[in-house]
Amino acid sequence: MNVLFTKNFSVTAAQLHALKGTRYAVWASHTDPGHGMLAAADHTFLEPRGLLGDDYAAWLLDACVRHGIGLVVPGKERERLAGWQGRFAEAGVTLITPTTEAVQRHLERKDEFLRGWDTDILPIPRWATFDSLASFDEAAATLRQPGVRLCVKPARGIYASGFRVLMDTPDLKSFLGGELYQMSHAAARELFAAGELPTMLLMHTLEGAERSVDCVAWQGELLRAVVRRKGGEGQQIEDRPDLVEAARRISAHYGLSGIFNFQTKDGPDREGRNRTPNMLEINARASGGLRYSLAAGVNFPLLLLDAATGVLDRAALPPVQTGLRVAEDKVARIVREQEAAV
Structure with missing residues (x-):
């Protein structure tokens, strides 16, 4: 076919x-x-x-x-x-x-998504929206908490576009070290005063482990989910039944079909340790890191196509290989021959 x-x-x-x-x-x-x-x-x-x-x-x-x-x-x-x-x-x-047009648009608008999110599945960090310098200052005053950094990002965007962790003062060490995702609170205020803003999110920055969960589902049924922990060299494929269960509930709740992804980051538990995964966002599309999850023995596109054509054998679904450290090996390929100069 x-x-x-x-x-x-x-x-x-x-x-x-x-x-x-x-x-x-x-x-x-x-x-x-x-x-x-x-x-x-x-x-x-x-x-x-x-x-x-x-x-x-x-x-x-x-x-x-x-x-x-x-x-x-x-x-x-x-x-x-x-x-x-x-x-x-x-x-x-x-x-x-992935799902209906309305649900896709709901997931794309991160403020709408967070507002409607079921925290019984996973908690979310404290957050607020702003679209002007005045509303940024108001949101910052509301969310400011000792020992907690704030971060900003657009309510609509992909990858890390527009994401910054806000520092109380400029950090020369981070600047010289090539840190791209930090800016001072003063620089943010200057930027937000310069022109009209789209709807932005201001959130508590969680300091624990960051994970990306790649999933494949068909008509609300989760087929497989692979949990990737980021950080260090490559990424770690983890055995996390709690996040796989969250993936199952997400698939059913939004009636998802296809390859999708959600992002979590660990925040404080009752003992104050950063061990509780918090939901950050759901993307109703394949993630940029899906190539890492493919290495865990799950052929995401094949499972999807087999489900769509009715030939998927659910009793023979491949197990997810966990405990792996996965690194990327980029390969250049010829797209077309260069035309000879005249």
Whole structure:
């Protein structure tokens, strides 16, 4: 069966490589002819630039019919495409979107997500929103607590864009050491006074271990979850039944299908030790670090596609290999030959 992965981040290439030698013929599309996704796929075609919303969805449906695509795992316009599943199905194409458009938008808006989060699953750090210098000062006054640092990040964003831990005073040692994610409280105030702000989050900075949990689910059923502890050289694949149970509840609560990820960080327990995982955010997409979790013996994209096509043998799901230290080995691949100069 032909499966298409549409325009997405370059880390999607790891999923395409994981499908080599399976029953699926891997296709990829992108607007950039030199993108790494295209180098990783067996078959490729280009997407037109500038198409958005329903116009993009209509183009994608037509492209799938023309190329004989049976399954689509979308990256671009993933939210809007959720409303097109019926039309794709009528054309004989299974379109895999994480959940409804409304739920996807809810998860993308981190302030809405935190406001509606069920803390019976995992606690969350104290937080507030701001969109001006005045509301930043008010939020900081509310959240300030001895021995607790504050951090800021946009309510909408990917990876660590806009994230900073706030320091009471400038820290020369951190600056000289190349620390990118710190800034002084005074510098933050100056920045936030300079112009109109999007909705931002101000939160307590948790000082414990940071984890990323990669999950694959189908129609609200968790198939597998891999817990990665960050820090040091590489990442540690951990055995954490508590976080796997949280993944199961998240899958069911939001009715998720596909590969998704959530981030936690340890905060103080009742004894004041940083051992209690707190929820930070859920991303209804594959994480940038999924390649680490693939090394734990779980072929995330294969499980997803097998579930979508009804051939998944749940009794034979592979175990997660834990206790591993996983490091990254980057490889350069030829996308296309350089044209000779005239």
